[in-house]
Amino acid sequence: MSKIQLVMGIDVGGTNTAFGFVDRKGKLIYDASLPTKAELDARQLFERIFNAANKSFKKFEKKYELVGIGIGAPNANYYKGTVEKPPNLNWGKVNVVKLIKEFSDLPVVITNDANAAALGEMIFGAAKGMKNFIVITLGTGLGSGIVVDGNLVYGSDGFAGELGHTTYDPNGRLCGCGRLGCLETYASATGIKRTALELMAKYPYPSSLRKLNCEKLSAKDIYNAAVKGDKIALEAFDYTAKALGFKLADTVVHLSPEAIILYGGLALAGDLIIKPTKKYMERQMLNIFKNKVKIIPSALPGKGAGIMGAAALIWNELEKI
Amino acid sequence: MSKIQLVMGIDVGGTNTAFGFVDRKGKLIYDASLPTKAELDARQLFERIFNAANKSFKKFEKKYELVGIGIGAPNANYYKGTVEKPPNLNWGKVNVVKLIKEFSDLPVVITNDANAAALGEMIFGAAKGMKNFIVITLGTGLGSGIVVDGNLVYGSDGFAGELGHTTYDPNGRLCGCGRLGCLETYASATGIKRTALELMAKYPYPSSLRKLNCEKLSAKDIYNAAVKGDKIALEAFDYTAKALGFKLADTVVHLSPEAIILYGGLALAGDLIIKPTKKYMERQMLNIFKNKVKIIPSALPGKGAGIMGAAALIWNELEKI
CATH class of the missing domain: 3.30.420.40 (ATPase, nucleotide binding domain)
Incomplete structure (x- = not known):
């Protein structure tokens, strides 16, 4: 039996960063969040996120497979894969898409949180x-x-x-x-x-x-x-x-x-x-x-909306290919 | 020998309406203008325009063929083919694309003058x-x-x-x-x-x-x-x-x-x-x-820019087909 495809959505905020696994229909299978620790650099955040995510995914891996990662983050640039001087994070300029390659081989896309929200509404929410x-x-x-x-x-x-x-x-x-x-x-x-x-x-x-x-x-x-x-x-x-x-x-x-x-x-x-x-x-x-x-x-769920947006971003991207 | 394709661009203004024949490279082969007579209805304007254009085209018809008509006009709606209550013309609401069918069988597209200008710049002008x-x-x-x-x-x-x-x-x-x-x-x-x-x-x-x-x-x-x-x-x-x-x-x-x-x-x-x-x-x-x-x-010619925009509109449309 082939596994059901899921994507991982990551919603980077100034205080907390949420992540979760979302299927093509917009079902949020699992979600969790960690403190962002805005004073630390981007690598330390994503290291913690991927440690937690890999651990959490274990209980899903029999039935599901992960096919991509979408990220919504402040000041993210879709074209370059970067986050540039986010106002609430001490990151400077960092190429997040490149950075994620250290933690995963899956396709990764990033955009700012508002763009991710727009895709979330279009694919799963009020703008269907x-x-x-x-x-x-x-x-x-x-x-x-x-x-x-x-x-x-x-x-x-x-x-x-x-x-x-x-x-x-x-x-x-x-x-x-x-x-x-x-x-x-x-x-x-x-x-x-x-x-x-x-x-x-x-x-x-x-x-x-x-x-x-x-x-x-x-x-x-x-x-x-x-x-x-x-x-x-x-x-x-x-x-x-x-x-x-x-x-x-x-x-x-x-x-x-x-x-x-x-x-x-x-x-x-x-x-x-x-x-x-x-x-x-x-x-x-x-x-x-x-x-x-x-x-x-918005017609996205209050909690998890940012994850849904990030997930919509990568689903949208995977369908372009 | 096959004929060279031309389109007709019509630039409707509150005072004068200009028309001309433009090739795919943006060469304005011929242009002329007539007073719009804003107090009269749209049919009377286009009747005069097509009378003048048909007459003018006679000297080109051995070498050239007309393949489409682009129109730039105030308050024009690209989707509907209409002009709706233009501020400087006593037209009310009129379906120009339908109206033109009385005078020509060629494909016709209309948009407002500023949109036509944008296409003119993109195809022939400063936005190439x-x-x-x-x-x-x-x-x-x-x-x-x-x-x-x-x-x-x-x-x-x-x-x-x-x-x-x-x-x-x-x-x-x-x-x-x-x-x-x-x-x-x-x-x-x-x-x-x-x-x-x-x-x-x-x-x-x-x-x-x-x-x-x-x-x-x-x-x-x-x-x-x-x-x-x-x-x-x-x-x-x-x-x-x-x-x-x-x-x-x-x-x-x-x-x-x-x-x-x-x-x-x-x-x-x-x-x-x-x-x-x-x-x-x-x-x-x-x-x-x-x-x-x-x-x-703008990098369109001062005189004739509106015609060039209207011509760009129809060239752009013909290439979509």
């Missing part, structure tokens, strides 16, 4: 059957994966799809990239925290958020307060959605997507973020695009 | 050999044609590439589309006129432009004044370039193009517009894209 769509990842920052005619847009150098660094307010918030007013300083888990602080400064309304530690205050805290009707928290979601919706109207005139899919931590707020984002996007929209572009939530 | 680039047409408005991996981006509905309606200033100038601060209200032949008026209001400097009729003042007048060192005119170019460069930095993070090609009336100002646009774009650029993206002028 779509040819033109955009995935916006709302995590610590704002990432994006753009699909045109069924293919990811990499651009001339592999770095296309950095919508987090479109400018929302040229005199606005200082971004980690050194510029002012980037969209991700407003529309991201970090952005909504900054907004909550700004709104607590602006308005005298009581808010449960005022009782929290300024630094530790999280997007989740703001969500929890918003569902209880906290005025500051609700306003923070509205403000976030306004920035995002406003800039998405710009994105739509570039690409005319069928849908925009919101993915990642902040997107889990569901209608609290999706409804006002749609409202502000429509308000700003050029007539010919009005009421055409859906905004929908 | 490029796979990822953007053409910005700076005429009465600002149009754009986006090429990703060697293909025009049409998006889900055929209307992708409306960069003229990205927002430069949300509290800014009223646009023909009804919104405020669209890029084309700043970066276009009309935009630079508005800028010149604004600068004449703002500064007390003497300027040769002050002697002109406010309404008739043209981008060409501003160019002529600028080359003579007129302070208002020079400032108007700088201001135009600032808006364009600023927004192009947003476009680059979407698409990571190899080059941005400036096309059309205002682009003829050459370094007066290209140099400051590049400067402002770089100033606003996300680090990973700095000093990577060229801004270059």
Whole structure:
């Protein structure tokens, strides 16, 4: 009996790195995660990942075979196989595809986490059957994966799809990239925290958020307060959605997507973020695009979505061959 | 002896419509133009065009044969073959591809003028050999044609590439589309006129432009004044370039193009517009894209460029079959 094919998806994050085994239909057979240890180099991370993965795979090897490895990582370059100066990892520039050869002979592909998410949605999630769509990842920052005619847009150098660094307010918030007013300083888990602080400064309304530690205050805290009707928290979601919706109207005139899919931590707020984002996007929209572009939530599983994206990347690649 | 193949390119403008015969190498064998008569319907225009074209072609028919018709027109939809409510033509919604069947049996393709310009640059002009680039047409408005991996981006509905309606200033100038601060209200032949008026209001400097009729003042007048060192005119170019460069930095993070090609009336100002646009774009650029993206002028002939674009469109289509 021939074995069932699986791929390994690896989702590299600033805090934790998750890996798992995924079949062609998108079933996540096994997953686990390890602390990334951002201060160490890339080799040490992948050594630990492959040790753990090889061990875990033993119980599957009778029935399954591994046929490829997909990796989603910050600042990854699909063309070169590299990760270049990721903001939250002390890696410098490293050729990950070459590095992995030390641990495995399987085909390896890498792309940034947002592009992996876009492929995950296209192959297993909310964008099944779509040819033109955009995935916006709302995590610590704002990432994006753009699909045109069924293919990811990499651009001339592999770095296309950095919508987090479109400018929302040229005199606005200082971004980690050194510029002012980037969209991700407003529309991201970090952005909504900054907004909550700004709104607590602006308005005298009581808010449960005022009782929290300024630094530790999280997007989740703001969500929890918003569902209880906290005025500051609700306003923070509205403000976030306004920035995002406003800039998405710009994105739509570039690409005319069928849908925009919101993915990642902040997107889990569901209608609290999706409804006002749609409202502000429509308000700003050029007539010919009005009421055409859906905004929908990710349909990948909350936990394991990054692994699914990385797995979709390699499945997509294996099918090109 | 077999005849040499030619296509007919038609470039529909608000004032004049040009047509011509172009060979596969981009040689414009013959061209002519007629007043569009924007107040009349589409049939009347194409009837006059085909009457004139059939007559003109007589002297070529021994040596050449026509194999297709490409049309560039405002608000044209490649997928549907339609032109929908063009701003400067009293056409309403019309299926041009179907209409043309009354006048010719040849294959017909239509797209908007900016997309035609992009194909013209790719096949005959400044983007030869490029796979990822953007053409910005700076005429009465600002149009754009986006090429990703060697293909025009049409998006889900055929209307992708409306960069003229990205927002430069949300509290800014009223646009023909009804919104405020669209890029084309700043970066276009009309935009630079508005800028010149604004600068004449703002500064007390003497300027040769002050002697002109406010309404008739043209981008060409501003160019002529600028080359003579007129302070208002020079400032108007700088201001135009600032808006364009600023927004192009947003476009680059979407698409990571190899080059941005400036096309059309205002682009003829050459370094007066290209140099400051590049400067402002770089100033606003996300680090990973700095000093990577060229801004270059169109390499299509000034007169006949629209015909060449329309011809490139149909040549490109004929080769897909």
